[in-house]
Every structure is written in C-alpha cells, then in structure tokens.
Amino acid sequence: MxxxxxxxxxxxxxxxxxxxxxxxxxxxxxxxxxxxxxxxxxxxxxxxxxxxxxxxxxxxxxxxxxxxxxxxxxxxxxxxxxxxxxxxxxxxxxxxxxxxxxxxxxxxxxxxxxxxxxxxxxxxxxxxxxxxxxxxxxxxxxxxxxxxxxxxxxxxxxxxxxxxxxxxxxxxxxxxxxxxxxxxxxxxxxxxxxxxxxxxxxxxxxxxxxxxxxxxxxxxxxxxxxxxxxxxxxxxxxxxxxxxxGSANPVILLHGISPEKRKLFAEKLALSICNDAGQFCTKPGILFVQANEEGQSFIEALKSSIENSAVVPMLHPDIHRNFEHRKSEIGSIPEVKIQQSALEYKGIEGKWAIAETTMPTFLQYPNLHEEVFGPFSLIVTYQDITELTSGISILSGQLTGSVFYEEKSNFVEECIQLLSQKVGRIILNDVPTGVRVVETMQHGGPFPASSxxxxxxxxxxxxxxxxxxxxxxxxxxx
Amino acid sequence: MxxxxxxxxxxxxxxxxxxxxxxxxxxxxxxxxxxxxxxxxxxxxxxxxxxxxxxxxxxxxxxxxxxxxxxxxxxxxxxxxxxxxxxxxxxxxxxxxxxxxxxxxxxxxxxxxxxxxxxxxxxxxxxxxxxxxxxxxxxxxxxxxxxxxxxxxxxxxxxxxxxxxxxxxxxxxxxxxxxxxxxxxxxxxxxxxxxxxxxxxxxxxxxxxxxxxxxxxxxxxxxxxxxxxxxxxxxxxxxxxxxxxGSANPVILLHGISPEKRKLFAEKLALSICNDAGQFCTKPGILFVQANEEGQSFIEALKSSIENSAVVPMLHPDIHRNFEHRKSEIGSIPEVKIQQSALEYKGIEGKWAIAETTMPTFLQYPNLHEEVFGPFSLIVTYQDITELTSGISILSGQLTGSVFYEEKSNFVEECIQLLSQKVGRIILNDVPTGVRVVETMQHGGPFPASSxxxxxxxxxxxxxxxxxxxxxxxxxxx
Structure with a gap:
C-alpha cells in the first residue's frame, strides 16, 4: 500500500x-x-x-x-x-x-x-x-x-x-x-x-x-x-x-565568420543553452570551436551572453540533483575548465555552467560526450579539420547537429555528410532548439538518440x- | 579450421x-x-x-x-x-x-x-x-x-x-x-x-x-x-x-458453398498444400471446416485431390527430417487422425500428409497451431461460429488467412475483422500461395509471422x- x-x-x-x-x-x-x-x-x-x-x-x-x-x-x-x-x-x-x-x-x-x-x-x-x-x-x-x-x-x-x-x-x-x-x-x-x-x-x-x-x-x-x-x-x-x-546536440563553428555574426550566433546559442534552464532534448550541449583568435572571441561573446542570462528553477529536485552531479563530474576532469553562475541558491535553480576543453581531452573522456540536462554546454576547441572530424566521429547518435559558417564551402558539405550519419536533423546557421511540428521535421536520430x-x-x-x-x-x- | x-x-x-x-x-x-x-x-x-x-x-x-x-x-x-x-x-x-x-x-x-x-x-x-x-x-x-x-x-x-x-x-x-x-x-x-x-x-x-x-x-x-x-x-x-x-496460414471454409465450388476449392487447396512439397511460407497449414455433411464432402474432395498429387523431393535432408518429425509429433496425439502417402521412399521425398481433428482438440494442443513445413495440412472441424471464432482467436500472428464462401454475409465481414488482428494478408476465395510482387502486397504479419x-x-x-x-x-x- x-x-x-x-x-x-x-x-x-x-x-x-x-x-x-x-x-x-x-x-x-x-x-x-x-x-x-x-x-x-x-x-x-x-x-x-x-x-x-x-x-x-x-x-x-x-x-x-x-x-x-x-x-x-x-x-x-x-x-x-x-x-x-x-x-x-x-x-x-x-x-x-x-x-x-x-x-x-x-x-x-x-x-x-x-x-x-x-x-x-x-x-x-x-x-x-x-x-x-x-x-x-x-x-x-x-x-x-x-x-x-x-x-x-x-x-x-x-x-x-x-x-x-x-x-x-x-x-x-x-x-x-x-x-x-x-x-x-x-x-x-x-x-x-x-x-x-x-x-x-x-x-x-x-x-x-x-x-x-x-x-x-x-x-x-x-x-x-x-x-x-x-x-x-x-x-x-x-x-x-x-x-x-535525448542527445548532446553538437554544434560546429567553422572559421571565417565575421565579428558581427559571431556575436549574433553567440547570443542565439547562449539563449538556446540557458532558456528555461536548458531543459530541452535539443539543447546545444557540445560546441566545437576553432582554437584561434576568432574562436576565442566567439567564446568570450558566448560567455558574456550567458553571464547575463536569467537563472530559473529546474523542473524538480531529481533533475536538479542530476544536473549538479553531472556538472561536478565534468568539473572533476583536470583538463576541463568549468565556470558557473555565482548566484546563491534559493531553491532548485539551474545555475548555468560552461565548460571548456581541447579536442584531445574530449576524445579521451567518454563522459564528456554524454548529455548534461540543464543550462550547460561544453566548448571543445579544435586545431584543424582533422581534429574536428575525429570529434564528430566519436559521438554516438544524436537528435541534432548544427553548423555555423559564413561562406559556403566544400567543408560545409562534408560536415553535412558526416552529420547525416550521426543525427536526425542538421541545422545550418541556427540553434537546434525550437522543433517545428511540420511534415519535414525529423525528430529522432540514430540510437541512442532514439530507438x-x-x-x-x-x-x-x-x-x-x-x-x-x-x-x-x-x-x-x- | x-x-x-x-x-x-x-x-x-x-x-x-x-x-x-x-x-x-x-x-x-x-x-x-x-x-x-x-x-x-x-x-x-x-x-x-x-x-x-x-x-x-x-x-x-x-x-x-x-x-x-x-x-x-x-x-x-x-x-x-x-x-x-x-x-x-x-x-x-x-x-x-x-x-x-x-x-x-x-x-x-x-x-x-x-x-x-x-x-x-x-x-x-x-x-x-x-x-x-x-x-x-x-x-x-x-x-x-x-x-x-x-x-x-x-x-x-x-x-x-x-x-x-x-x-x-x-x-x-x-x-x-x-x-x-x-x-x-x-x-x-x-x-x-x-x-x-x-x-x-x-x-x-x-x-x-x-x-x-x-x-x-x-x-x-x-x-x-x-x-x-x-x-x-x-x-x-x-x-x-x-x-x-513463416506461418500456419489458416484457411476458413464457411458453409453454403455449392458442390461445384467445393470441388474447385478442394482442388486448388490440394495443389497449394502439395505443390513443390509444400515448402512455402504461405502454404495453407490449418483448414477450419464445418463438422457436417457439406464439410465432409469438401474433406473427401480435398483428400482425393491430394492423393493424386505428385510426391517430390524436399529441399535438403534437414528439412526432410524436420518434416518427418513434425508429422510424427502430430500423429502421436490420440485425438488426431493422420493419413499420408504410402509411396516408398527413394530419397528425401516430402510425402504428403493430412491430419484431421476437432476444434476442442485443436484448442487443447498448442503444437497443432504451429507451422509444419512441407506438404501437410491439418483439418480442424468446427461445430459452429463460436468454435470457429475460438480457433481463430487462439492463433498467434500469421502471414496470411483465407476465407472461402459462396454468398457474402455479415459473418464474412466478421472473419475479415477477426483475421485483420492476426494476419498480414487476408485472401477471399483463393489460396494463400502465390505472393504478388506489387504495391498492394503485405508480406509480413504480427509476430511471430514477422518481427x-x-x-x-x-x-x-x-x-x-x-x-x-x-x-x-x-x-x-x-
């Protein structure tokens, strides 16, 4: 009883x-x-x-x-x-x-x-x-x-x-x-x-x-x-x-994006990560960013947008507990820097966190490939196309994969090809959250994103x- | 090696x-x-x-x-x-x-x-x-x-x-x-x-x-x-x-079929059971026939057609062995009469066999519900619509189910409804063998007919x- x-x-x-x-x-x-x-x-x-x-x-x-x-x-x-x-x-x-x-x-x-x-x-x-x-x-x-x-x-x-x-x-x-x-x-x-x-x-x-x-x-x-x-x-x-x-929804930032668009993309991504405490199956959870000045300026823009985002309660105590646990798991990896909201808890707020690491570390720790449900994203910096390709290839099945770029190139097409093996929906120059209920929507993906x-x-x-x-x-x- | x-x-x-x-x-x-x-x-x-x-x-x-x-x-x-x-x-x-x-x-x-x-x-x-x-x-x-x-x-x-x-x-x-x-x-x-x-x-x-x-x-x-x-x-x-x-492919013979059509259906079914040693996933393996004179005359017509059918080798020794084994399993049930070709074996011929039993026995022995791969069919006599319905309902998923009748009646429609829960293809007044490779073909069925x-x-x-x-x-x- x-x-x-x-x-x-x-x-x-x-x-x-x-x-x-x-x-x-x-x-x-x-x-x-x-x-x-x-x-x-x-x-x-x-x-x-x-x-x-x-x-x-x-x-x-x-x-x-x-x-x-x-x-x-x-x-x-x-x-x-x-x-x-x-x-x-x-x-x-x-x-x-x-x-x-x-x-x-x-x-x-x-x-x-x-x-x-x-x-x-x-x-x-x-x-x-x-x-x-x-x-x-x-x-x-x-x-x-x-x-x-x-x-x-x-x-x-x-x-x-x-x-x-x-x-x-x-x-x-x-x-x-x-x-x-x-x-x-x-x-x-x-x-x-x-x-x-x-x-x-x-x-x-x-x-x-x-x-x-x-x-x-x-x-x-x-x-x-x-x-x-x-x-x-x-x-x-x-x-x-x-x-x-669910899914970690990788996002790829290619090089050659103008400063204005970098800022625009960073703002959109920050919102997509933090909105409603990031509790979406399509929240961008992994960001592949090039390891150079352009990438760095994107990261800074992203962080400053996230720092200004509202901190709101999560859906219930279990989800909050899991989120805290996952953040601390990831923070405990020595090669990962993690930064999170310094607000005081009043209840079960989902305090945003952004982690940062390099591709070699990412490749080494399977735990980093898995979804963190909440206002969190992991930035993974890549040196070149080879590193980026290994990063995409190591992922398991995902609901979505996004690519941001300014000029169309052969490599954009290659990213689409690569992602089409891994994800159910590919998004070009936009965030993965906001699933449209339309004929052309594919919401699902290779296992384990869906069955x-x-x-x-x-x-x-x-x-x-x-x-x-x-x-x-x-x-x-x- | x-x-x-x-x-x-x-x-x-x-x-x-x-x-x-x-x-x-x-x-x-x-x-x-x-x-x-x-x-x-x-x-x-x-x-x-x-x-x-x-x-x-x-x-x-x-x-x-x-x-x-x-x-x-x-x-x-x-x-x-x-x-x-x-x-x-x-x-x-x-x-x-x-x-x-x-x-x-x-x-x-x-x-x-x-x-x-x-x-x-x-x-x-x-x-x-x-x-x-x-x-x-x-x-x-x-x-x-x-x-x-x-x-x-x-x-x-x-x-x-x-x-x-x-x-x-x-x-x-x-x-x-x-x-x-x-x-x-x-x-x-x-x-x-x-x-x-x-x-x-x-x-x-x-x-x-x-x-x-x-x-x-x-x-x-x-x-x-x-x-x-x-x-x-x-x-x-x-x-x-x-x-x-595979599947046992139940066939239902309704009452009120004229003697000429009874004979025609019996001949078609005999061929469908015995052709190429009955080695088809859609071979009719269970025949529900009413327990009365009309049904009896159909059974006689069927047997006389089968007695005249050619006995040919099976595909290989394992299949032959399994067929012999299944026939003897079924023949060992006391309430089942089994009759088979009296030809002498030269090799691995698939000797036709027809078994006969009543619905109560059929309902009692799950072994009788399973496919027998080879020129074999089990005749199950039913007293009335209630018995027939129990017989259909006890079956697991099938590739096909056939209904033979002369006059369209509400009960034909009920059979279609009942079968549509159980089978992938319903055949009216024809045999289940002969799968057409066309748009409207459904070859498959509820588990275990297909996965x-x-x-x-x-x-x-x-x-x-x-x-x-x-x-x-x-x-x-x-």
Missing part, C-alpha cells in the same frame, strides 16, 4: 499539498479489460470520426486553459511565456493531425486490380493496437498526456494508455479529463483513452510487458528508454518501442510509428 | 562433389573493412545511379541464366517449371525496384519554406546503412542472394552483405558474381556487395552483432529469426531486424525497412 506522493512547486520551492496514489492493481485490471473491445470499436471508426475526436479534444482542452495553466505553473516552475508556447504547440499539433486526417495526407488504402486473374488487392493501414504513452518531465503538455505521442496514436486509430509523469500528475489529470470529456461527447467507448498514475517505474514496466499493449511511445532518459526497449523485446510477442532519449532511426516523434509522419498494414485479396469467381 | 561442406542434390539423393569453405576470419575482416567507405560512396550515388545498378544486375543475371538454372536444380531438387517461375519473379522484382526508383514512386525528399522566419527545411530519405541479408532455403533465388531483401536494400542505397544459404552456396556464388560484375561495370566500389559463406549459424550471428551492420533481412525459421532479433537488440547500438519467420508488423518483405514498400530520414534546416541570414 503506497503512502501516496506529491508534486513539487519549483518556483515556490515546496511540495504541493495534494496527495496522489498510484493506480491500484484492481483499478488497472478493470481498465485493461476494456482495451480489446475499445480497440476493436475505435479501429472501426472512420477517418473523419478520428478527426472529429481530435477536434473535440482540442475543444475541451481549450475550455480548460486556465486550470491547466495554473496546474502547469505549480508543477513545473516554468514561466507563463513558456506555458503559452507549449500550449500553442500542443493545440497546433492536435489541429495538424486533425487536418492531416481530413485532407487525405495519409494514404490509408490503395487498391490494385489484376483483371486477367480476376483478382483485386486492397492494402489498408490499420492501427497497430493499444499504445502505452509515457509522458516526459520537460514538456508537461506537448510531450505528455495530450502530446505528440498520444495524438499521433489516436490519429492512427490506436487506443492510448497514458502513465502520467509523477511530477505533473495534477496537470496530466486535468488534461486526461478533457480527453475523456471529448470521448464521451462523441459517445466513444471507455478504454479508448486510459490514464494511470505511479510515482515509480513499476507500472510503466508492467504495462510495457502486458500483451494487450502493442506499442510504446516514450520521451525521457536513456536509462528509462532502454529499459522499456529491453522489456518490449523480451515479451512473448515483442512490440515496437519508440523512445526519444528507431526510421521514424520521427514529431510531425504528421510520427503516426507511422503506430500503424500496420493488411492486404485484402479478393478472387472473383464467376 | 573447417573441413569444408557440400550441398545436396535432392533429385539424385546424393551430396554434390564440390567442397565449400566458410569465409575465414581474415577474409571477413578484409571485406568488412571496406563497408564504411563503400556505404559513403554508394549513399552519395543518385537515385538514377541506383536504378542503373539494378538494371546492370538484371542484365548480368540474364546472361547467366543457364548456369544458374543448372546449379539451382542440382542444389534444390526443385522442378524446371518452378525454376522458371522463381527466375521470372526474381528478375521482375529487380525491374520493379528499378522502375519504382526511376518513376519517382518513392518520395526521397520534401522541402518546406517558412519565409517569415527565413527558414527552409528539407527532409531526405537516406540509406540506413549496410544490411545483412540471410537467404532462405526455399527460394534459392527470389528470397536469397539477389532476392527481395538484397534488391530493396540496394534500391534504398544500402550496401549489402549476403550470407549464402549453406544448401545452395553454388547457386548463390554465381548470383553474387553477377552482382559484382554489374558493380564493376558501373565502376562502383568493392564493398557495396559482399558475399560470405558458412555452414552453420556462427557467421550470421557474428555479423548481426557487428557494429558496422545497420539492419538485417532474414527469411527462415522462427528459431533463426528470433535469435537474430535477440542479438540485434542486445548490441551496443540495437538495429532493426526484419525477420519473416515488425509495420513493414512488408515484398513489393516496392519493402524498401522502407532500410531507409532512415534526415532533416536539413537552413536559416538564411542576410
């Missing part, structure tokens, strides 16, 4: 008073028993019916904006501005899927006739089956209960079971209620959308192993994602897991993660 | 004299070292360049038809007629991919402009990287060295490394030479196509674990496919495995197994 758990208010630095309890075994069984029938029913719904459901979710969420915002701010410590951005993105994503369904963006069926054999074959796209969605800590809306995974799975015709992130169960519960209100308004059966709570990993693991679950969408840590992948592949019937597990490089977690094509195909072949017998 | 191995001639019932040796560790290392560069080069080739390569493979194979045929017959025991069918299918598949590349069937890139932000994003499809292909035993051409997996991977821009099936290394080597001849004719680098030999599973396992391999295509047994899936997911960087692992229900192993869309995506986002800075 759990004693219950609470969420944390980072702005006020206290635990919110509401007590939540993990979904009990009995409750869970009652919910899971509804899944097969609900899947059958939802699978039969027309494409327009799915679009109507998304529209109804959009509508019921919109009505609850104030409540959601209040809860969001209390449970995340994020700013009003950030709420507005994420809120808009969440609603825009729902609308995008609704419109993509209505406009025929998805080719849900194809037919071919073979008259000489009196055969016709119709290939149809079908929902893969009930999808387990595990919300992220850093996007309480856009990658959570009514976020991209849930909405793309619903658009594909799949029932969804969301395990709320323990640190924003309040927000998640309001959003879940909105989805259920929309479901009821359209007379869709219970079981199409299920919301469960847990303060640990047990429930997620149990659901991932449950044969009634047919796919998993996850956004979070490498450890969490890999654990789910292992459970999913050890099942009697293995299922696909789409895990988006399956063939899919994206963002944009209308993210639906393909949750879709299977069936051919129906008819022989006409006279 | 291996003592070498030989292939078997099923028609003559002897081991062919040629001795082959597994690829040595040194040879393998020399071949693998070429992969990264070859992948880079091949990945840069234009779509037209890839199409030209496929065309050149078609051309060089065509010139060697006689040699390939001779070797094929000696190593498989299959008939001239079967060779011609498989040969045509192999060449047609190459042509289909060539044409699909040239005609723009694949959308290899999409661009979106966001003028207000001075951003454009181009999303491109890229080869996933070098693909390991493990040829099947039952299709020495169409699912082997220049078969669907190899050709779709090459069409996707991936280097391919084929481990020849041990029982047709001679045929495989000629085909590999043709591919390499085509590669040389176009001045493409070595390493784009690699051919290796082994008489066991060691080399396949080693390659599946090698970090230079980025995906696997496999056609064969459940045990083999699942072993590869486990190796692939235990790697430092897990990779996708597309394993097509990933989201992909097909046949048709132009099988390329998507071996493709990843990269977005290139450009910011225009004035």
């Amino acid at each position: 759990s004693s219950g758990f609470r969420t944390f208010n980072p702005s006020q630095n206290y635990w919110n008073p509401e007590v939540y309890f993990p979904t009990s075994k009995e409750e869970l069984d009652q919910k899971l028993i509804l899944l097969p029938f609900a899947q059958l029913e939802y699978g039969r719904l027309s494409i327009q019916g799915r679009a109507d459901f998304l529209q109804a979710i959009h509508h019921s969420l919109s009505k609850e904006k104030n409540n959601i915002q209040k809860s969001y701010l209390r449970e995340s410590g994020l700013s009003d501005l950030r709420f507005e951005t994420e809120w808009k993105r969440t609603l825009d994503t729902i609308e995008l899927f609704e419109n993509s369904l209505r406009s025929g963006y998805y080719m849900f069926e194809k037919t071919q006739d073979f008259p000489s054999e009196a055969i016709s074959i119709r290939k149809i796209a079908c929902p893969i089956g009930p999808v387990l969605v595990l919300g992220s800590s850093n996007f309480p809306l856009a990658y959570s209960t009514a976020g991209g995974d849930t909405i793309s799975a619903l658009a594909a015709g799949c029932c969804v079971i969301v395990k709320a992130h323990a640190m924003h169960v309040g927000t998640s519960s309001i959003v879940a209620d909105c989805i259920n209100e929309a479901r009821e308004a359209l007379n869709l059966p219970e079981g199409i959308f299920t919301h469960v709570l847990d303060d640990g990993i047990q429930l997620a693991q149990q659901l991932c192993a449950d044969e009634r679950i047919h796919a998993v969408g996850f956004t979070g840590s490498f450890r969490g994602g890999k654990a789910l992948m292992d459970i999913a592949s050890a099942r009697k019937n293995p299922i696909p897991v789409f895990a988006e597990m 399956d490089v063939r899919f994206t977690a963002v944009g209308p094509d993210s639906l393909f993660r949750f879709q299977k195909y069936v051919s129906i072949q008819r022989k006409n017998i006279p | 291996s003592s070498g191995f030989r292939t078997f001639n099923p028609s003559q019932n002897y081991w062919n004299p040629e001795v082959y040796f597994p690829t040595s560790k040194e040879e393998l290392d020399q071949k693998l070292i070429l992969l990264p560069f070859a992948q880079l080069e091949y990945g840069r080739l234009s779509i037209q360049g890839r199409a030209d390569f496929l065309q050149a493979i078609h051309h060089s194979l065509s010139k060697e038809k006689n040699n390939i045929q001779k070797s094929y017959l000696r190593e498989s025991g299959l008939s001239d007629l079967r060779f011609e069918t498989e040969w045509k299918r192999t060449l047609d598949t190459i042509e289909l991919f060539e044409n699909s590349l040239r005609s723009g069937y694949y959308m290899f890139e999409k661009t979106q402009d966001f003028p207000s932000e001075a951003i454009s994003i181009r999303k491109i499809a890229c080869p996933i990287g070098p693909v390991l292909v493990l040829g099947s035993s039952n299709f020495p051409l169409a699912y082997s060295t220049a078969g669907g997996d190899t050709i779709s991977a090459l069409a996707a821009g991936c280097c391919v490394i084929v481990k020849a099936h041990a029982m047709h290394v001679g045929t495989s080597s000629i085909v590999a030479d043709c591919i390499n001849e085509a590669r040389e004719a176009l001045n493409l680098p070595e390493g784009i196509f690699t051919h290796v030999l082994d008489d066991g599973i060691q080399l396949a396992q080693q390659l599946c674990a090698d970090e230079r391999i980025h995906a696997v295509g496999f056609t064969g047994s459940f045990r083999g496919g699942k072993a590869l899936m486990d190796i692939a997911s235990a790697r430092k960087n897990p990779i996708p495995v597309f394993a097509e692992m 990933d229900v989201r992909f097909t192993a046949v048709g132009p869309d099988s390329l998507f197994r071996f493709q990843k995506y990269v977005s290139i986002q450009r910011k225009n800075i004035p």
Whole structure:
C-alpha cells in the first residue's frame, strides 16, 4: 500500500499539498479489460470520426486553459511565456493531425486490380493496437498526456494508455479529463483513452510487458528508454518501442565568420543553452570551436551572453540533483575548465555552467560526450579539420547537429555528410532548439538518440510509428 | 579450421562433389573493412545511379541464366517449371525496384519554406546503412542472394552483405558474381556487395552483432529469426531486424458453398498444400471446416485431390527430417487422425500428409497451431461460429488467412475483422500461395509471422525497412 506522493512547486520551492496514489492493481485490471473491445470499436471508426475526436479534444482542452495553466505553473516552475508556447504547440499539433486526417495526407488504402486473374488487392493501414504513452518531465503538455505521442496514436486509430509523469500528475489529470470529456461527447467507448498514475517505474514496466499493449511511445532518459526497449523485446510477442532519449546536440563553428555574426550566433546559442534552464532534448550541449583568435572571441561573446542570462528553477529536485552531479563530474576532469553562475541558491535553480576543453581531452573522456540536462554546454576547441572530424566521429547518435559558417564551402558539405550519419536533423546557421511540428521535421536520430532511426516523434509522419498494414485479396469467381 | 561442406542434390539423393569453405576470419575482416567507405560512396550515388545498378544486375543475371538454372536444380531438387517461375519473379522484382526508383514512386525528399522566419527545411530519405541479408532455403533465388531483401536494400542505397544459404552456396556464388560484375561495370566500389559463406549459424550471428551492420533481412525459421532479433537488440547500438519467420496460414471454409465450388476449392487447396512439397511460407497449414455433411464432402474432395498429387523431393535432408518429425509429433496425439502417402521412399521425398481433428482438440494442443513445413495440412472441424471464432482467436500472428464462401454475409465481414488482428494478408476465395510482387502486397504479419508488423518483405514498400530520414534546416541570414 503506497503512502501516496506529491508534486513539487519549483518556483515556490515546496511540495504541493495534494496527495496522489498510484493506480491500484484492481483499478488497472478493470481498465485493461476494456482495451480489446475499445480497440476493436475505435479501429472501426472512420477517418473523419478520428478527426472529429481530435477536434473535440482540442475543444475541451481549450475550455480548460486556465486550470491547466495554473496546474502547469505549480508543477513545473516554468514561466507563463513558456506555458503559452507549449500550449500553442500542443493545440497546433492536435489541429495538424486533425487536418492531416481530413485532407487525405495519409494514404490509408490503395487498391490494385489484376483483371486477367480476376483478382483485386486492397492494402489498408490499420492501427497497430493499444499504445502505452509515457509522458516526459520537460514538456508537461506537448510531450505528455495530450502530446505528440498520444495524438499521433489516436490519429492512427490506436487506443492510448497514458502513465502520467509523477511530477505533473495534477496537470496530466486535468488534461486526461478533457480527453475523456471529448470521448464521451462523441459517445466513444471507455478504454479508448486510459490514464494511470505511479510515482515509480513499476507500472510503466508492467504495462510495457502486458500483451494487450502493442506499442510504446516514450520521451525521457536513456536509462528509462532502454529499459522499456529491453522489456518490449523480451515479451512473448515483442512490440515496437519508440523512445526519444535525448542527445548532446553538437554544434560546429567553422572559421571565417565575421565579428558581427559571431556575436549574433553567440547570443542565439547562449539563449538556446540557458532558456528555461536548458531543459530541452535539443539543447546545444557540445560546441566545437576553432582554437584561434576568432574562436576565442566567439567564446568570450558566448560567455558574456550567458553571464547575463536569467537563472530559473529546474523542473524538480531529481533533475536538479542530476544536473549538479553531472556538472561536478565534468568539473572533476583536470583538463576541463568549468565556470558557473555565482548566484546563491534559493531553491532548485539551474545555475548555468560552461565548460571548456581541447579536442584531445574530449576524445579521451567518454563522459564528456554524454548529455548534461540543464543550462550547460561544453566548448571543445579544435586545431584543424582533422581534429574536428575525429570529434564528430566519436559521438554516438544524436537528435541534432548544427553548423555555423559564413561562406559556403566544400567543408560545409562534408560536415553535412558526416552529420547525416550521426543525427536526425542538421541545422545550418541556427540553434537546434525550437522543433517545428511540420511534415519535414525529423525528430529522432540514430540510437541512442532514439530507438528507431526510421521514424520521427514529431510531425504528421510520427503516426507511422503506430500503424500496420493488411492486404485484402479478393478472387472473383464467376 | 573447417573441413569444408557440400550441398545436396535432392533429385539424385546424393551430396554434390564440390567442397565449400566458410569465409575465414581474415577474409571477413578484409571485406568488412571496406563497408564504411563503400556505404559513403554508394549513399552519395543518385537515385538514377541506383536504378542503373539494378538494371546492370538484371542484365548480368540474364546472361547467366543457364548456369544458374543448372546449379539451382542440382542444389534444390526443385522442378524446371518452378525454376522458371522463381527466375521470372526474381528478375521482375529487380525491374520493379528499378522502375519504382526511376518513376519517382518513392518520395526521397520534401522541402518546406517558412519565409517569415527565413527558414527552409528539407527532409531526405537516406540509406540506413549496410544490411545483412540471410537467404532462405526455399527460394534459392527470389528470397536469397539477389532476392527481395538484397534488391530493396540496394534500391534504398544500402550496401549489402549476403550470407549464402549453406544448401545452395553454388547457386548463390554465381548470383553474387553477377552482382559484382554489374558493380564493376558501373565502376562502383568493392564493398557495396559482399558475399560470405558458412555452414552453420556462427557467421550470421557474428555479423548481426557487428557494429558496422545497420539492419538485417532474414527469411527462415522462427528459431533463426528470433535469435537474430535477440542479438540485434542486445548490441551496443540495437538495429532493426526484419525477420519473416513463416506461418500456419489458416484457411476458413464457411458453409453454403455449392458442390461445384467445393470441388474447385478442394482442388486448388490440394495443389497449394502439395505443390513443390509444400515448402512455402504461405502454404495453407490449418483448414477450419464445418463438422457436417457439406464439410465432409469438401474433406473427401480435398483428400482425393491430394492423393493424386505428385510426391517430390524436399529441399535438403534437414528439412526432410524436420518434416518427418513434425508429422510424427502430430500423429502421436490420440485425438488426431493422420493419413499420408504410402509411396516408398527413394530419397528425401516430402510425402504428403493430412491430419484431421476437432476444434476442442485443436484448442487443447498448442503444437497443432504451429507451422509444419512441407506438404501437410491439418483439418480442424468446427461445430459452429463460436468454435470457429475460438480457433481463430487462439492463433498467434500469421502471414496470411483465407476465407472461402459462396454468398457474402455479415459473418464474412466478421472473419475479415477477426483475421485483420492476426494476419498480414487476408485472401477471399483463393489460396494463400502465390505472393504478388506489387504495391498492394503485405508480406509480413504480427509476430511471430514477422518481427515488425509495420513493414512488408515484398513489393516496392519493402524498401522502407532500410531507409532512415534526415532533416536539413537552413536559416538564411542576410
């Protein structure tokens, strides 16, 4: 019997008073028993019916904006501005899927006739089956209960079971209620959308192993994602897991950038590193900068921008603890200089830090290649193209890779080639944060950035993660 | 040091004299070292360049038809007629991919402009990287060295490394030479196509674990496919495995079929069960027939057709041994009647067998649900729709499911619904053998029929197994 758990208010630095309890075994069984029938029913719904459901979710969420915002701010410590951005993105994503369904963006069926054999074959796209969605800590809306995974799975015709992130169960519960209100308004059966709570990993693991679950969408840590992948592949019937597990997002600064642009780029990068305490999967975490005067002037501009950036609370105490731990790990490497905000802590602020080292040291310490979640970036100076190439080559799979340059050169093209082996999205002369929810977005990357490089977690094509195909072949017998 | 191995001639019932040796560790290392560069080069080739390569493979194979045929017959025991069918299918598949590349069937890139932000994003499809292909035993051409997996991977821009099936290394080597001849004719680098030999599973396992391999295509047994899936997911960087692992291919006979059609269906099914010793992954292995006079007359018609069918050698002694073993396993269940060809063995003939039981027995013995590879089918009689539904529901994932009926009814639609949860292809009033290499084909199914229900192993869309995506986002800075 759990004693219950609470969420944390980072702005006020206290635990919110509401007590939540993990979904009990009995409750869970009652919910899971509804899944097969609900899947059958939802699978039969027309494409327009799915679009109507998304529209109804959009509508019921919109009505609850104030409540959601209040809860969001209390449970995340994020700013009003950030709420507005994420809120808009969440609603825009729902609308995008609704419109993509209505406009025929998805080719849900194809037919071919073979008259000489009196055969016709119709290939149809079908929902893969009930999808387990595990919300992220850093996007309480856009990658959570009514976020991209849930909405793309619903658009594909799949029932969804969301395990709320323990640190924003309040927000998640309001959003879940909105989805259920929309479901009821359209007379869709219970079981199409299920919301469960847990303060640990047990429930997620149990659901991932449950044969009634047919796919998993996850956004979070490498450890969490890999654990789910292992459970999913050890099942009697293995299922696909789409895990988006973060990334260090290397940034390459090439030589020959004019002083004005150097300053512009430094300012943009500083903001991208520090904004909302750098708690983005696409935050630039490694900066490859040439070891010369030009590079040095960029570093100085970057530091002076960062020094002026606001220090804000992190999402919750665990994330803060991990961030502090990672900074001290990196600071303990003798060949790494680290500099951080000197502000006094009032709570769980994410104090920015910038580390600096040379390429040989970078190549030597694998720990330096890994993501540091928070307002941190590691500057790695390179002597020449050979060193830079080794630095890129040693990296594991990443969500993004950025290149800053002034004049187009063959080497820019080479960087693109090199990065296309390593990352899902290459950004030229811009920062990696700010993922657009559009057709051309690839949010995912080679393992360990994500579990399956063939899919994206963002944009209308993210639906393909949750879709299977069936051919129906008819022989006409006279 | 291996003592070498030989292939078997099923028609003559002897081991062919040629001795082959597994690829040595040194040879393998020399071949693998070429992969990264070859992948880079091949990945840069234009779509037209890839199409030209496929065309050149078609051309060089065509010139060697006689040699390939001779070797094929000696190593498989299959008939001239079967060779011609498989040969045509192999060449047609190459042509289909060539044409699909040239005609723009694949959308290899999409661009979106966001003028207000001075951003454009181009999303491109890229080869996933070098693909390991493990040829099947039952299709020495169409699912082997220049078969669907190899050709779709090459069409996707991936280097391919084929481990020849041990029982047709001679045929495989000629085909590999043709591919390499085509590669040389176009001045493409070595390493784009690699051919290796082994008489066991060691080399396949080693390659599946090698970090230079980025995906696997496999056609064969459940045990083999699942072993590869486990190796692939235990790697430092897990990779996708597309394993097509066979199936029992249930067939449902509904009531109300006229005597003429009953006879027609029985003849077609008999041929589908026995043709080429039933060595097809889509062979109908379980027949659900109603327990009444109509069903009985169908069973009699089926048996009399099967009794007249030719008994031909199986592909090799192991397959023959397994077939005999499975027949005796099934025959040992007291509630199962089994009847088989009374012909005397001259070698490794696949003697047809038909087993018969009731639904309650079928539900009781899981062994009856599994594929029997060879000219065998299990008739399961059902009393009513409830029994039939339990029979379908107890099955694991299948490649195909067929329904025979005369009048369309609601229950036909219900069967389609039920089967669409279980199978990749539903066939109405026809046999499941005879997979068409077309856009609308879904060859694959829920696990364990295949490893990933989201992909097909046949048709132009099988390329998507071996493709990843990269977005290139450009910011225009004035």
